[in-house]
Amino acid sequence: MPTARNADARRIRRAASAKGRTARVKRGRRSPLATVALLAIGLMFTGGAYALFSASPSDNGAVAASQENVERGQKLFAANCATCHGLALEGTEAGPTLLGVGAASVDFQVGTGRMPLMNQSPQAPVKPVQFTEEDTQALADYVASLAPGPAIPSAEYLQADGDATHGAELFRINCAMCHNVAGAGGALTEGKYAPELHEVTPQHIYEAMLTGPQNMPVFNDANITPEDKRDIITSLVYMRENPSPGGFELGSLGPVAEGLFAWVFGIGALVALAVWLTARSN
Amino acid sequence: MTTTDTRTAPAADRAKSGGVTGALSNYIDERTSISVAVKEFGRKIFPDHWSFMLGEVALYSFVVILLSGSFLTFFFQASMAEVEYSGSYVPLKGLEMSAAMASALDISFDIRGGLLMRQVHHWAALLFIASIGLHMLRIYFTGAFRKPRELNWVIGFVLFILAMAEGFTGYSLPDDLLSGNGLRIIDGMVKGIPVVGTWISYLLFGGEFPGTQIIGRLYTLHILLLPAIIVALIALHLVFVVVHKHTQYPGPGKTNENVIGYPVLPVYAAKAGGFFFIVFGVIAFMAAFFTINPIWNYGPYDPSPVSAGTQPDWYIGFADGALRLVPPHLEFVLWDHTFSWNIILPIAVLGLFIVTVMVYPFIEAWVTGDKREHHLLDRPRNAATRTAIGAAGVSFYAVLWAAASSDIIATHFKLAMEHVIHVLQFLLIVGPFIAFYVTKRICLALQKKDREIALHGYESGRIVRLPGGEFIEVHQQLDEYERWKLVSYNDYQPLMIRPGVDGKISSLQRVRASVSRWFFEDRIEPVSQTELDHSHGHGHAAVAGSPDQYQSVESGSGSAGGAPHAH
Numbered sequence A: 001m002p003t004a005r006n007a008d009a010r011r012i013r014r015a016a017s018a019k020g021r022t023a024r025v026k027r028g029r030r031s032p033l034a035t036v037a038l039l040a041i042g043l044m045f046t047g048g049a050y051a052l053f054s055a056s057p058s059d060n061g062a063v064a065a066s067q068e069n070v071e072r073g074q075k076l077f078a079a080n081c082a083t084c085h086g087l088a089l090e091g092t093e094a095g096p097t098l099l100g101v102g103a104a105s106v107d108f109q110v111g112t113g114r115m116p117l118m119n120q121s122p123q124a125p126v127k128p129v130q131f132t133e134e135d136t137q138a139l140a141d142y143v144a145s146l147a148p149g150p151a152i153p154s155a156e157y158l159q160a161d162g163d164a165t166h167g168a169e170l171f172r173i174n175c176a177m178c179h180n181v182a183g184a185g186g187a188l189t190e191g192k193y194a195p196e197l198h199e200v201t202p203q204h205i206y207e208a209m210l211t212g213p214q215n216m217p218v219f220n221d222a223n224i225t226p227e228d229k230r231d232i233i234t235s236l237v238y239m240r241e242n243p244s245p246g247g248f249e250l251g252s253l254g255p256v257a258e259g260l261f262a263w264v265f266g267i268g269a270l271v272a273l274a275v276w277l278t279a280r281s282n
Numbered sequence B: 001m002t003t004t005d006t007r008t009a010p011a012a013d014r015a016k017s018g019g020v021t022g023a024l025s026n027y028i029d030e031r032t033s034i035s036v037a038v039k040e041f042g043r044k045i046f047p048d049h050w051s052f053m054l055g056e057v058a059l060y061s062f063v064v065i066l067l068s069g070s071f072l073t074f075f076f077q078a079s080m081a082e083v084e085y086s087g088s089y090v091p092l093k094g095l096e097m098s099a100a101m102a103s104a105l106d107i108s109f110d111i112r113g114g115l116l117m118r119q120v121h122h123w124a125a126l127l128f129i130a131s132i133g134l135h136m137l138r139i140y141f142t143g144a145f146r147k148p149r150e151l152n153w154v155i156g157f158v159l160f161i162l163a164m165a166e167g168f169t170g171y172s173l174p175d176d177l178l179s180g181n182g183l184r185i186i187d188g189m190v191k192g193i194p195v196v197g198t199w200i201s202y203l204l205f206g207g208e209f210p211g212t213q214i215i216g217r218l219y220t221l222h223i224l225l226l227p228a229i230i231v232a233l234i235a236l237h238l239v240f241v242v243v244h245k246h247t248q249y250p251g252p253g254k255t256n257e258n259v260i261g262y263p264v265l266p267v268y269a270a271k272a273g274g275f276f277f278i279v280f281g282v283i284a285f286m287a288a289f290f291t292i293n294p295i296w297n298y299g300p301y302d303p304s305p306v307s308a309g310t311q312p313d314w315y316i317g318f319a320d321g322a323l324r325l326v327p328p329h330l331e332f333v334l335w336d337h338t339f340s341w342n343i344i345l346p347i348a349v350l351g352l353f354i355v356t357v358m359v360y361p362f363i364e365a366w367v368t369g370d371k372r373e374h375h376l377l378d379r380p381r382n383a384a385t386r387t388a389i390g391a392a393g394v395s396f397y398a399v400l401w402a403a404a405s406s407d408i409i410a411t412h413f414k415l416a417m418e419h420v421i422h423v424l425q426f427l428l429i430v431g432p433f434i435a436f437y438v439t440k441r442i443c444l445a446l447q448k449k450d451r452e453i454a455l456h457g458y459e460s461g462r463i464v465r466l467p468g469g470e471f472i473e474v475h476q477q478l479d480e481y482e483r484w485k486l487v488s489y490n491d492y493q494p495l496m497i498r499p500g501v502d503g504k505i506s507s508l509q510r511v512r513a514s515v516s517r518w519f520f521e522d523r524i525e526p527v528s529q530t531e532l533d534h535s536h537g538h539g540h541a542a543v544a545g546s547p548d549q550y551q552s553v554e555s556g557s558g559s560a561g562g563a564p565h566a567h
């Protein structure tokens, strides 16, 4: 991995993950005590590095893009994206210009698998992701290097540690009309739809608000502040991590799913039992 | 345990032999003569068929609703006063909401068993109305609404409407986002009524929507007025069932004059009592494992947000669907009043549909001119036109119903919303005609098949060669019991036009005659006795006689063993 050496702060942090460290430690030593001690040191180191880097300004993404990374991004872009977006990001018949969309937009579009676009459909769907995180970052750096735009959000807003009450209220007011109160998704016109939000990562939630992909409106920082965005993420993560106290949620689709279930399961079971109860005598 | 069989023993002895229960029942009986009523009612006969239990499902789920609802009233506050939520559900903590919503959340999170009771109550309500619907279909397709039960049909149908009202008022009580949106739609519909709409809306909500009154008012309707009327009507409904005696399916020994089945006591009552617990059990199972109406997701009502996938409970779906299917741009302004035909039209169409269903027994009686009493049910196929009308009605309702979930259909089947709506609009008009035609053809085909079987028996699969070399298939004759089912049904003739007292034929008479002709056209005549005698006279009887005259070949099933194949 030659590029890893030159990578920016974000990727150093990733490489220094606790898991990688413990693996190396285990191979070298036998004593369990030493393992534990080294583990602790490793964790401390990782945590320290994390704290250091997450506070550093380089995390704004836009700044620390190394030249090498941008060049790699350019190559990747020319090979995978330029047919639609043009070699200089100027856009073609098949795709819009990417000048000024920013790193956040690229990270969202590529990181959720929407880009590169496969075939024409009313809306670019979520697909299995095509690029590694490094490549995605390189693409983002490249696009951001040509014209300024919204940067990849800093980690402090992605911890889901905000005010869930406020976030849920903002979500109901700004997002629920398309995404449903429980984030179960909903239909828009002409075959477009707002996807369900059960799987999407905090970073992509933030970027979606920031860049307004396709039919979603942009919620810029004047509209919904970064703190508000953090609160929205908090409420979505809360909902995800705390399944309904009432039991299975039937897709959180509301009364339609409930009605269907009452008919199919409830009435189905009762009719079957009634048939069974009367079968003997007939 | 019953002591009534030792009729000659003096009362004191009886009490002794029966122990405490005996003494108690004796005490009560001597003062109320209740045993007479029990004996009388206990001897009532109730025929056994699964479709006769659908009314019971409705009854039992209603009992469950009453029980769980009573629990909820202890904790629910029907007030729209603003309070700050301080219960244990984190994502709503500190939010301003109505006391109604806050108490509903407390029931869900802070009162032991509260969430289970809420879910029992709501699932039971869905099942209640679903079972009423099925019950009604059973009554319709078997012709159980015919004389003398027309009034009971009307009572039942009023119960159906009241049950929907009961459900809707309940759905609105928690004052969450979903129920508030539902009320907003009702408010819009009311305001869409020309001239009086706005007045009614203000009266209903005590001012501009949503006001501070509506929850309290709905509560009175939901826990007092509607349940009282429903209980009274159910009682009347059941009294009518007892008075008229239950209908039965045609079968051997079953006539218009008798009822064959089990006496209510002990067999039927035991079964019914057991069935109550089965219904309760199914509801409890659903409530324990499946979330219904998660108001904590919806949050408190606030007129600005509307969630995607906002729908009413299923039984109001048909009305929501009508609003979704009505074409846009139908409103116009006349004398300073906006006439919103996109609201008036659905209300009118649904009103007409509902009234038609309610008075259907009278319409059919008028068309057929049938004034006889009917205690034997029709097999649906034998009343082809009625069954076809029913199928048309069901498909009309079903399309409206599907339309209420047009958005979910669109997302889940990856379709465009507009296409879903247009297809449903088309089906709403054309679907009933297709359903009518197809159902009628199916019924007639089944009648023909029955007739064929009654006359010639089942195909046995046994091929026989006659001495002359001809191959015939042996038909298995029905036994008397089975044949009875197939041949014993009433045949109707279209009404003839008859001049009235003044010797003239009124135009109403003409309409009636032509509707009647339409109702009965293409019928298949039931098998007559002569036909039966005739068909049994020839051929087949001889075949059944002595098989060793013929070379017989079993075909198909493989049971033939080594029999030679004579092909």
Ligand code: HEM
Pocket (backbone or CB within 6 Å): B051, B052, B053, B054, B055, B056, B058, B059, B062, B132, B135, B136, B139, B144, B145, B149, B152, B153, B154, B155, B156, B157, B158, B159, B160, B163, B234, B237, B241, B245, B246, B247, B248
């Ligand atoms: C609150 C709702 C209702 C309850 C609790 C209820 C209950 C019952 C019960 C227990 C029976 C006797 C068993 C049976 O035949 O299923 C019955 C019979 C009957 N019901 Fe209902 N019912 C309700 C609604 C309706 C509706 C909506 C209709 C039609 C519009 C209807 C029409 C009838 C008729 C005509 C009978 C006599 C059936 C016969 O003798 O064959 N009922 N009902």
